[in-house]
Each structure stands twice: as structure tokens, then as C-alpha cells.
Amino acid sequence: MERGTREYTLWSIGIALVLVFAMIPVLWLISLSLKPSAAIADGRFVPSEISFENYESLFAGGIDASPFIKPLINSILIALSTTAISIVLASFAAYAIARLEFPGKRAILAGALAIAMFPPISTIGPLFDMWRAIGLYDTYPGLIIPYLTFSLPLAIYALVAFFREIPWELEQAAQVDGATPFQAFRKVIVPLAAPGMFTAAILVFIFAWNDFLFAISLTSSDASRTVPAALAFFTGESSFTEPTGSIAAAAVVVTVPIILFVLFFQRRIVSGLTAGAVKG
Amino acid sequence: MEAHAQPTGASERTRSERRLAWLLCAPAVVAMLAVTAYPIAYAIVLSVQSIDLRFPAEGGFVGLDNYASVLGSELWWTDLFNTVFLTVVSVSIELVLGMAIALVMHRAIFGRGAVRTGVLVPYGIITVVAAFSWQFAFAPDSGFVNGLPLISDDMDWFGDRFSSFAVIIMAEVWKTTPFMALLLLAGLVTIDGQLYEAAKVDGASAVQRFFRITLPLMKPAILVALLFRTLDAFRVFDTIYIMTAGAQDTESVSILGFNQLISRLNLGLGSAVSVLIFVCVLIVAFLYVRVLGTRVEEGRPVK
């Protein structure tokens, strides 16, 4: 039908626009990363020739000499640890909030909300001082702890929303069918809760992976510096054009996995964000 | 473990339920408070002292001197203006764009997965990475923007205050519009589709339907989204740091705080800035909540 085709094309254009809007910076980075250093300043969106030298220089020198490998490892380990701990803590709290009756429930939720709106910059000073005093400065825990604090609200809200959707009567039904409470929990509840926890984990991981402020304030060396912070220091004494290619290559390395991640889990992520964010 | 509350006072079961609940929540609560409640208290303490880590020997209680210095400095007020300016402009643009994207996502009959992915890429990307990308794009020699039609070939985006702002805003909008779109989408889906049909039959055009049905019914969701995004935008740091490091008078209050604390190691002044930022955020939040009243509660779609 005529009206149908016109609508179809309009929607296609709209969707294409959104996609282009989203991908321009990524494509640009990929393009930059593939340009040989001579061509880096040519200002073209599509590279005239392709070279992998930027990627090579990133990894050259192995773990010690490369400016990128150690930070990458740091990022991965710190983000994973944060995610694991955060989800465990948030799950406990979310389970209590979603299922049990107790005073202070609303206070905790309100408090979590307040923390989500808190300016991290206001904690940098004291943390800097405290960590130096305790010896957590420039260490993994030194970053993991603040990450926990600021990721918990999001995780708790998302998990509370997910847990509320679980039909808990199933647990009792399983017990009537002959399962022990623990069996019932393990075989019935856990599989139902797992997807929600996975989604919350994705959200926390992205948060920790993304952080810049804490990373540059609370680290000073490759000991625990993560990729975002390391990137900022790529721009060293060398001339401006040099690091552009390396930065672009490094950026691509840390971004492509995220894009694949997003591609596979987009439905989950959206539901987690709307559940968590909207409820919050 | 059942979830219903006991009608009469605290029976043994209620009390054990409460105990369990507190036990479960404790670790998370501790983790959350440890890095917020204590540091902010500590920051207040630090702010009334003169502490310069470069000169550790000097120092001591100076009362409100630090605050006086900050509030009396032109830099603070410039930065505050910058921050507010960036916030207002970014959030306004994001609201309009986010609404458009939310509508596309809501009504799309096909390609939903593509749109969702497109919308989440900015969300997943590291802010710093995105900032670099945009910075490189607008750089005078290596960037591609100056090669675009209608844009002068040697425009120096980062040489001027407001053109720098333009790039910063562009990057911020790109990064956070998706989140705004998702928040708005959540509000959109709560509107009963039949209302649009009734409006169609009543004689409303698409535009009329949007302004008379969609917008009014989305008010709570819009206000919540605005609240979140405003507070978020107020804290802008990453993008500015990467793009201009605050040059050309583009510094934000967070960068000011950072500079004092980490670069200059002046914990006293820096803490004063931190506390003032916190106060500003509180004021913004308070104003919003006042305006929203109980609307924030209403804004939460009932699942």
C-alpha cells in the first residue's frame, strides 16, 4: 500500500539517522587508528591508506614498556572485581528490600538515590588524603572501593526491580513438591534471578570501565592506573600528532568489545536501565 | 521466608525477619556510606583548615578563610557560570533529541534492535574515549569537521571560548542523549495506546496528539529525567579535561576542584570548592523536588 511504503521509508531514514549519529565518533576513531602517522593530519574521514602501525606501537615493548598493556589489565581486573563484589552486595540488599519487611527500607532506597546524585568530586580530596594515609593510594582496592560506592545505587535499583518480578510463591510450590528450602531456592529462584543479576552486572561493569575522575585522582603510576586515565597521559611531551594515532588505536581496542557487548545484550541493558533508572 | 508484615507488634518472626534484612543490607550500606558520608564530613573538616601538601609544615585551622577566598575569586564564579551554561544548554538539547529518539524507539515497527544498539553505543563508550574522538574530529589539522561543507577550512574550534563550548556540548549531548531517551521511553510506554486512537477519532492531528496527549502525560517522566540529567551535567569533568583542560575559560567547577586538590595539592581550598559544589548540587536537587513536589513519586511507573 502506498501509505505503507512511505511510512516504511520515513522510519528507515529515522533509524538510519539515529545509527549514524551513534556511530560517527566510533568510526572516526577506527579511521584515525588505521592511518599511518604521515597521514594523521590529512583531515580525511576515510583513510587514504591503511596501516596498523598504531596498534603495533601500542603493544610494543610488552607489559613493561608499553603504555597500554598494563593499564588495560588494570582496567579489566578492577572492573571485574568491582562487578563481582558489587553484584553480591547489591543482591543481598535487593533481596532484603524486595522480599522482606523492615523499617529503614525506604531510607536505604532514598539514600542510594542520594548517592547516585552525589558529586564524586566532593569526595576526591578526602579520599586522596585517606588513601595516602592508609596506603591504598595507587592500588586496586583504592579504586574498587569508591567504584563500589557509586555503582551500588544503580545495581540495587535494577536488582530490586528485577527481584520484584519474580513469583516467589514458586519457592513454596517447590517445597510442597518435596524440595528443601535450599533446593527450592537453588533450583527455582536462582535461575529466575540470574538474568537480572547478569544485566545488573553489565551495568556495573560499564560504570567501572568508564570512570575517569577517580582513576586520575587516586593513582599515580601503572600500578593501578586504568585505561581512561592512561589515555589522558598519552599526550606527553611528544608532538601533538604522535599520540593521536596511538590514542585512537587504544580507544578502538577498549571500545570494540563494548560495542559487541552492547550488540549482544542490548535488550537486557535497556530493560535494566529503564527498570533501575526509572524506578530511581 | 515470607514477605507479608505482621499485623500486631513485633513478633519473634518479624524481629528475625528484620534482623535478617538488616544483615543483608549492611555490607552494601557500609560500602555506600564509607565513601560518601565520611568523606563529605572529612571534606568539611579539611575545608576549614589551611592544608597545602606542598608545605606540610604550615597549616592549621583557618575558619571560613578558604570559603572567602573561593567565593571571592573570579575564577570560581566564571567556572560556576560555565557549569550552569553547559548544563542548561546540554540538557535542553538532550531533552528535545532524546524525545525524538524515544518516539522513534517507541513506534518503530522494525529495526528495534538496531536502534537500541545505536542508542547504547554512546552509553557504553568510555567518556574519555568519546571526548578524544570529538576533539580529534574538531582539531584544526587532523580533524574532518573543517573539511565539511559550510564550515570554514581553518576554523580554530579550540581557540575560542564559545566555539570550545560548542564542541564540548556536542560531545556531552552525544554521550548522554541515549540515557535521556531511555528514561523518556520508559515514560512513553506507560501511555495507553487507545488514548491516541480516541484522539484520532476526536479529530486530533499528529502534532496535536503529541502536544495535548503525549507531553502532558509524560510530565512526571520528563521531570525525573531532567532532574537526573541536570545533576549529572553539573558534574561535568571528563570531557572538558580531555578537550581543553579548562583553557579558554571553559573550566567547570569540578575541574577547579580537581586542580586545587590533585594538581596543586591544596587540600584546604580544594575541599572548600568540593563542599561548595556539594551545596550547589543540593540546591539544584532541592529546587527540583520543590517543583516536582510529589510528582517524583507519581513519575515512577507502577510495574
Next chain:
Amino acid sequence: MSEITLDQVSKVFADGQEAVKDMSLEVGDGEFMILVGPSGCGKSTALRMIAGLEDITGGEVRIGGEVVNDRAPKDRDVAMVFQNYALYPHMSVRENMGFALKLAGVEKGEIESKVTAAAKTLDLEQHLDRRPANLSGGQRQRVAMGRAIVRDPKAFLMDEPLSNLDAKLRVQMRTEVARLQSRLETTTVYVTHDQVEAMTLGDRVAVMRAGVLQQVGTPAELYEEPVNLFVAGFIGSPAMNFMPAELSGGRVRLPIGEADAPEGVEGREGPVVAGLRPESFEDAEMVGGVRDERGVVLAAEIDLVESLGSDLYAYFHVESGAVESEQLAELVGERLEETGVPEVREGQEQIVARLDPASRIKRRDSAELWADTAKLHLFDPESGERLASTAHD
């Protein structure tokens, strides 16, 4: 003039589903037409095509003689009452009712007077400034009607407007709707799945099934002369009893007995489906002389008795008889499944009979019942079409 005509209208959805197949229907000016049928029969789709909320795949829809296929809903001058009322939650009752007029640019004073008049008719005057959320279900329903009335349109289109009300309110509102329509004399197309509503409200009723119009007629026509098994089984509550039967030599052999074959089936032999409404049964003791003139008397083991005060329903079962009948029942059962009418179990038929409330028949009685075979309907077992009935015209 505001007649509505559907001329060979069909609707195919994007996924290939044929919701409405080649439907032709004429609704006269001022007529109250009911579209009735089970869920998924296409009645709502048909209504929405008249309203303009669904595109028309084939055929023409004409309102007042003009083809409206490509016209937007707002240009068709029809008003719609939705099942869930679709009241604008952020507007007061007054604003809800006046919305369409406001969009049309009608002058403020006129809107006021029209809204007030409609509110008076529907007894909504004290609610005019309230929000829908603060109204009861019945009040909301009236506001939805008020919204339609205020526009004084060419036609009212109603999509199951009463199905969200509780039973008692529904009955009350039914008469309200009927009274309103006859007063306003606006052409009305009303969709419902409830055949009682259909029978009591409409001037004429159109029965639909799986996108196909089965029969259009007055309630009496549908009741007494159903054109096929489906209509026969759909209209009337409790439903018509079906049983396998056999035509042979001018006689029809039923599980409950034998009778003369009705007119119109001369020469036809073989298996058929027979239908007899519960009302056609009676307690043999209470029947009087008629039992000697016509009908069959049968012995029945009463399984269950439902006493409603004004009616008495007795449930019993009869054996289908010989082997051929069993096979027939199976065959017929299959066909009937296809045609969507209650299944005829092989070997045993469950029959419900409506008896005089004064009857003393009780559960587990071995009772004597009389069946008025003059009221028999016969249907072709393959197509479900009616062969003949002995019912009077």
C-alpha cells in the same frame, strides 16, 4: 443521511492473517446494528475499519453514501466508544467531553452548552470537574458515551463498551444505551461478544466467525432460522442441543426417539445433525394433550438440575444408539470442531432441557421428558448449513 455500507470489505494484516474476509453489510440510517461473535472473529477489526483506525485491504466502506476508505478518522464524522473508555487522564470530565469540539475550533460558549446538555442526559453534571481517576467504572463509561454524544456525529461506533462493568451494572447500562440510541436516532454499530447483549440491544444482529459474516437479521430471525450450525449454537442461552441423527424414508431417527422428517428434506437420506433448543423440552407430566399429537417422549436419567427460580434446567444424557451412529458422531464431532460449535461426544449426548419451574424432577431421577420435534432444526453434517427446520416463520 448516514447509512454505513461495507461492500466486500476485507482486511489482511502484515503477517498474513486474514481478519475480515469479503464482508458486505448495510446499516440503515438510524439503525442499531450489532456485530457479535467469539473472540478473534474480526468484529472489532471491522468496526475499526469503519472508524478509520485500520487500513482497508479490499472493498469499500461508505458512510452516508461517500467512500471513506482513504479518509482519516477525523474526517469521517464518527464517534467511538472504546472498551477501556480511553478517557484522557489529565483532563477533567468537562475537558474530555469537549476535546473534539475544541479541536474542531468550535466556539467556547457552544462547547459549554453542548457539554452541559450531554452531561445532563447522562447524569454527570456533578462530576464535570473531576478527573477520570476519581470516577467509578460506571461513571467513566458514561463519560465515554458523553464524549461521543457531544459531537453529534453521523454514527456511533462502540467497541464492547459494557464488558468492563460488573454484571448488574452491565444490565442497567444496556437499557441506558438502548434508550439513548432510540432518542438520538443516530446510526450505531455496536460490537460485543455477549450474545445476550446482542439479542436485547440491536435492531439487527450480524454474527461473525473467523472473519466471515455468517448471518444478518433481527434477533428473532437469528433465533428461529439460523442459517448454520454456528449461528444456531451461538445464539440462545443455554445453547441449542446438537445430536447426530439419520434421515431415512421420510423419518428422522434421533438418539431420543423418532419423528417425521420436516418439510424441505424430501428425498434426502443419511446422516445429519439435529438441533433442539432446551426450551423445546418439557416435563412429560406437565405437557398435557400435545404429547399425543406430536413430539417424542423419552426416558432420561437426570444428571443434574439447576434451579434458577424462574427456570429449571435439567441435564441428562442419551445413548447415540447403533454403531453407525457412533461413527457418525465421531465424523460429526470432527466437522463440528472445525465449524466451532460444541463438540458432540461419540456414544453419549449431553442434553440440557428447560422445564417448567413447577416440575418436580430432581437429580438422579429417572424422568419422563417430552421433546417437541416440531421445533427441530436439521443441519448438513459436512457444511453445517441448515437443511430445514420445522419452526414456524
